[in-house]
Amino acid sequence: MVQLRNPHLELMDQDILYHLALGSGSHDLVEMFGDVKFVCMGGTPKRMETFANYIMEVIGHKLPTGTTLLDISQYSYRYSMYKVGPVLSVSHGMGVPSIGILLHEMIKLMYHAKVREPVFFRIGTCGGIGHEGGTVIISEEAVDGLGNHYYEVPMLGKNVRRPAVFNKQLIRELKACIDPEDPYETVTGTTMCANDFYEGQGRLDGAFCDYSEAEKMEYLQSLKDQGVTNIEMESVPFAALTHHAGIKAASVCVSLLDRLKSDQVNAPKEVMNEWQLRPQKLVATYIKKYLQNKGRLSSTGHGPWAVKSPRRFKLVQQESEIIE
Numbered sequence: 001m002v003q004l005r006n007p008h009l010e011l012m013d014q015d016i017l018y019h020l021a022l023g024s025g026s027h028d029l030v031e032m033f034g035d036v037k038f039v040c041m042g043g044t045p046k047r048m049e050t051f052a053n054y055i056m057e058v059i060g061h062k063l064p065t066g067t068t069l070l071d072i073s074q075y076s077y078r079y080s081m082y083k084v085g086p087v088l089s090v091s092h093g094m095g096v097p098s099i100g101i102l103l104h105e106m107i108k109l110m111y112h113a114k115v116r117e118p119v120f121f122r123i124g125t126c127g128g129i130g131h132e133g134g135t136v137i138i139s140e141e142a143v144d145g146l147g148n149h150y151y152e153v154p155m156l157g158k159n160v161r162r163p164a165v166f167n168k169q170l171i172r173e174l175k176a177c178i179d180p181e182d183p184y185e186t187v188t189g190t191t192m193c194a195n196d197f198y199e200g201q202g203r204l205d206g207a208f209c210d211y212s213e214a215e216k217m218e219y220l221q222s223l224k225d226q227g228v229t230n231i232e233m234e235s236v237p238f239a240a241l242t243h244h245a246g247i248k249a250a251s252v253c254v255s256l257l258d259r260l261k262s263d264q265v266n267a268p269k270e271v272m273n274e275w276q277l278r279p280q281k282l283v284a285t286y287i288k289k290y291l292q293n294k295g296r297l298s299s300t301g302h303g304p305w306a307v308k309s310p311r312r313f314k315l316v317q318q319e320s321e322i323i324e
């Protein structure tokens with residue numbers, strides 16, 4: 001089961017998950033969520049509703065006749081959450097504090113519901129560094145805007161650091177789910193988690209800007225040279241808090257633009273909506289494969305990973321096996 005590293009919770013009569021509009025006293029969390037295996041999160045309520053409907057189709061989950069999906073957290077007016085069999089699909093809003101609060105409450109929810117070994121995914125959007133809009137990017141590592149591999153939070157007046165670590169095995173298994181027929185690239189690399197969309201990501205188009213275009217380009221190029229493939233705003237706390245709770249997690253984002261070419265997100269809405277389905281497809285393939293293989297899924301996709309080569313992926317897929 002999920003281990004909470006908080007002795008105080010045991011002493012509380014009930015635990016109110018305020019931003020989810022749920023509580024251990026007011027709801028039977030074991031009955032409601034005890035069968036959950038996957039927690040998928042992404043920025044917007046609409047994306048996570050779309051994912052809930054999509055995963056329902058992929059895993060063949062049937063709702064009771066005459067019912068539709070319900071936003072379980074609608075009365076929080078903060079996050080949206082949908083449950084489709086063993087899958088929870090929840091929105092996290094924008095940025096580090098927003099996903100941080102959600103992660104505290106989702107991890108506690110898993111604990112109260114007595115869920116065993118849940119797997120968390122972030123299904124997001126990002127700016128690519130040398131990667132065109134529409135490219136899917138799996139995070140191998142997450143760093144903050146200073147290149148640190150940890151999540152730093154001031155607590156009681158002191159900075160506390162927690163390592164931001166993604167689960168390597170889960171990343172390998174995800175890679176083995178890539179469809180070589182996809183008409184777009186899927187790559188892996190280091191994801192930079194910025195605390196701001198504009199100046200924090202080196203854009204020239206915010207309300208303020210104190211650096212030149214040349215300085216911006218030098219910075220972005222230096223990120224690329226260090227293996228940074230994309231910039232978004234949640235990967236560090238997502239990696240760090242799941243790791244701290246002993247939960248396997250991976251982040252899959254789609255690039256909305258290549259930041260080496262522009263700052264403005266100007267792809268047509270329909271195009272961006274289609275792009276946002278791409279990380280969903282990869283995660284849904286993983287979930288389906290996991291459920292079909294009764295939870296034992298492995299991949300030997302080690303070593304240099306040539307995303308461009310369909311032959312290599314066919315090989316990796318053949319190497320996937322069920323371990324009983």
Ligand SMILES: O=P(O)(O)O[C@@H]1C[C@H](O)[C@@H](CO)O1
Pocket residue numbers: 042043044093094095123124125126197232233234
């Ligand atoms: O999952 P989303 O699309 O919200 O991820 C990125 C990072 C920020 O939350 C947001 C900025 O546009 O998009």
Ligand SMILES: O=c1cc[nH]c(=O)[nH]1
Pocket residue numbers: 125126127128197201231232233256257265
């Ligand atoms: O450039 C981008 C695009 C999406 N999300 C980000 O955080 N940055």
